[in-house]
Amino acid sequence: xxxxxxxxxxxxxxxxxxxxxxxxxxxxxxxxxxxxxxxxxxxxxxxxxxxxxxxxxxxxxxxxxxxxxxxxxxxxxxxxxxxxxxxxxxxxxxxxxxxxxxxxxxxxxxxxxxxxxxxxxxxxxxxxxxxxxxxxxxxxxxxxxxxxxxxxxxxxxxxxxxxxxxxxxxxxxxxxxxxxxxxxxxxxxxxxxxxxxxxxxxxxxxxxxxxxxxxxxxxxxxxxxxxxxxxxxxxxxxxxxxxxxxxxxxxxxxxxxxxxxxxxxxxxxxxxxxxxxxxxxxxxxxxxxxxxxxxxxxxxxxxxxxxxxxxxxxxxxxxxxxxxxxxxxxxxxxxxxxxxxxxxxxxxxxxxxxxxxxxxxxxxxxxxxxxxxxxxxxxxxxxxxxxxxxxxxxxxxxxxxxxxxxxxxxxxxxxxxxxxxxxxxxxxxxxxxxxxxxxxxxxxxxxxxxxxxxxxxxxxxxxxxxxxxxxxxxxxxxx
Amino acid sequence: xxxxxxxxxxxxxxxxxxxxxxxxxxxxxxxxxxxxxxxxxxxxxxxxxxxxxxxxxxxxxxxxxxxxxxxxxxxxxxxxxxxxxxxxxxxxxxx
Numbered sequence: 001x002x003x004x005x006x007x008x009x010x011x012x013x014x015x016x017x018x019x020x021x022x023x024x025x026x027x028x029x030x031x032x033x034x035x036x037x038x039x040x041x042x043x044x045x046x047x048x049x050x051x052x053x054x055x056x057x058x059x060x061x062x063x064x065x066x067x068x069x070x071x072x073x074x075x076x077x078x079x080x081x082x083x084x085x086x087x088x089x090x091x092x093x094x095x096x097x098x099x100x101x102x103x104x105x106x107x108x109x110x111x112x113x114x115x116x117x118x119x120x121x122x123x124x125x126x127x128x129x130x131x132x133x134x135x136x137x138x139x140x141x142x143x144x145x146x147x148x149x150x151x152x153x154x155x156x157x158x159x160x161x162x163x164x165x166x167x168x169x170x171x172x173x174x175x176x177x178x179x180x181x182x183x184x185x186x187x188x189x190x191x192x193x194x195x196x197x198x199x200x201x202x203x204x205x206x207x208x209x210x211x212x213x214x215x216x217x218x219x220x221x222x223x224x225x226x227x228x229x230x231x232x233x234x235x236x237x238x239x240x241x242x243x244x245x246x247x248x249x250x251x252x253x254x255x256x257x258x259x260x261x262x263x264x265x266x267x268x269x270x271x272x273x274x275x276x277x278x279x280x281x282x283x284x285x286x287x288x289x290x291x292x293x294x295x296x297x298x299x300x301x302x303x304x305x306x307x308x309x310x311x312x313x314x315x316x317x318x319x320x321x322x323x324x325x326x327x328x329x330x331x332x333x334x335x336x337x338x339x340x341x342x343x344x345x346x347x348x349x350x351x352x353x354x355x356x357x358x359x360x361x362x363x364x365x366x367x368x369x370x371x372x373x374x375x376x377x378x379x380x381x382x383x384x385x386x387x388x389x390x391x392x393x394x395x396x397x398x399x400x401x402x403x404x405x406x407x408x409x410x411x412x413x414x415x416x417x418x419x420x421x422x423x424x425x426x427x428x429x430x431x432x433x434x435x436x437x438x439x440x441x442x443x444x445x446x447x448x449x450x451x452x453x454x455x456x457x458x459x460x461x462x463x464x465x466x467x468x469x470x471x472x473x474x475x476x477x478x479x
Numbered sequence: 480x481x482x483x484x485x486x487x488x489x490x491x492x493x494x495x496x497x498x499x500x501x502x503x504x505x506x507x508x509x510x511x512x513x514x515x516x517x518x519x520x521x522x523x524x525x526x527x528x529x530x531x532x533x534x535x536x537x538x539x540x541x542x543x544x545x546x547x548x549x550x551x552x553x554x555x556x557x558x559x560x561x562x563x564x565x566x567x568x569x570x571x572x573x574x
Contacts, residue, residue, distance in 0.1 A: 025547030
């Protein structure tokens with residue numbers, strides 16, 4: 001049986017988080033009533049001219065700098081010609097031969113913990129199209145042009161990805177990066193971040209790529225993985241049965257979990273790109289680039305390395321806690337307010353907090369338990385007011401809106417029993433009530449120690465200080 | 480490079496232009512003449528010349544990211560042949 005090598009390249013479309021369109025002063029806010037944010041320029045009415053949005057240029061440059069790319073001093077806008085009702089002008093303004101960003105790269109982490117460098121061929125500015133609503137309007141299609149003209153950064157990778165998992169890791173990395181840079185909200189449900197995948201297979205060791213198929217409009221990480229997995233298998237089966245892969249555009253059907261042919265892309269030059277005469281070349285001064293560079297935040301890789309160094313976290317923990325800028329900010333605020341205890345803070349964030357956020361599908365910024373509240377609770381563990389086990393109940397109460405840790409501990413009477421005399425009384429009662437077990441223990445059944453701890457803890461309603469309880473119990477049983 | 484009838488038909492289709500059958504030979508000739516001129520220009524050594532993207536030697540001016548347009552949907556849709564629920568209606572598009 002032949003061994004195959006998979007070759008994948010991704011084209012990611014990130015909607016830039018500008019207030020207005022790329023070539024007009026119409027708003028870009030999501031969810032507005034149909035066609036209320038589509039001005040004369042967006043509608044392609046005669047006599048209008050596009051004027052480029054400075055903020056879109058700034059965001060593209062920011063992305064370029066963050067991936068170690070060249071930000072072009074001169075780039076050119078071109079018309080990509082095709083007819084579709086949600087593209088009113090009959091062409092999309094994009095960039096072709098001279099994109100604003102070229103030759104960048106970023107490193108992804110593979111499952112075995114090693115890293116792999118993925119090339120980013122280019123990133124160019126272009127306008128988004130409108131939306132076609134195919135629900136039945138008496139046999140017609142409805143067109144909403146609010147999205148027409150929204151700025152997109154199309155990020156094109158080299159064909160460096162060798163599996164669906166690598167493709168997802170790369171896409172997640174870009175997703176995290178554009179959010180760190182605050183150039184895209186990354187909202188995949190709303191279509192702010194989506195991708196096309198070019199997939200081909202070739203015999204292992206070959207240096208000639210196979211014919212590729214392009215899977216369009218994948219809008220979740222899961223779909224990207226499944227669609228690519230399916231496509232790889234389809235192509236291998238096809239070739240092994242003596243068939244040939246044709247170059248075409250395919251759509252992923254999430255319900256059926258398969259890709260199907262959309263249209264043959266026989267001739268790429270059907271788009272007939274040419275420089276847009278309505279737009280002069282974009283020239284970016286070195287001073288502009290330097291000003292953008294000064295606004296770059298600490299990037300994910302650097303933050304992760306710092307977290308490992310500064311807080312002594314494992315690569316995994318540091319990776320989770322720097323997955324978004326907001327996660328990192330929450331963690332650092334938590335550690336600072338908890339007075340150190342980096343590992344304990346990481347455990348609470350990645351444990352109870354993450355689980356609760358997941359369960360209610362909330363972002364870290366929407367957490368009902370703030371960093372200050374969580375820090376307040378961790379302090380009470382550290383000063384022995386509550387045990388780690390009771391803290392779980394305190395956390396749940398804080399999450400449910402019952403106040404901060406001190407208020408919950410007070411209201412529920414959860415304060416740990418640390419009074420030696422009180423714990424001794426508890427133990428005496430347990431021992432007196434279970435004379436047979438005491439005799440068995442003293443006769444050599446060491447395992448019964450856990451039984452006494454359990455009984456005493458239960459009697460204290462979980463509030464006895466575990467370390468003290470253990471120590472006193474041992475002294476009494478052995479004494 | 481000379482264009483034949485099918486080239487003309489394809490170009491017209493891509494541009495969504497309806498053309499008269501009897502005009503096709505004239506279009507083929509005219510378009511072929513343009514390509515011939517381009518071929519002549521191709522003889523010239525242009526190494527070291529920056530490709531021209533625009534006849535004006537100026538750079539693109541940039542606009543501040545400030546909303547300047549208000550909702551004029553009713554005004555714009557007054558020109559549309561068919562609308563419903565704020566949408567422009569077009570003949571059914573099937574992918």
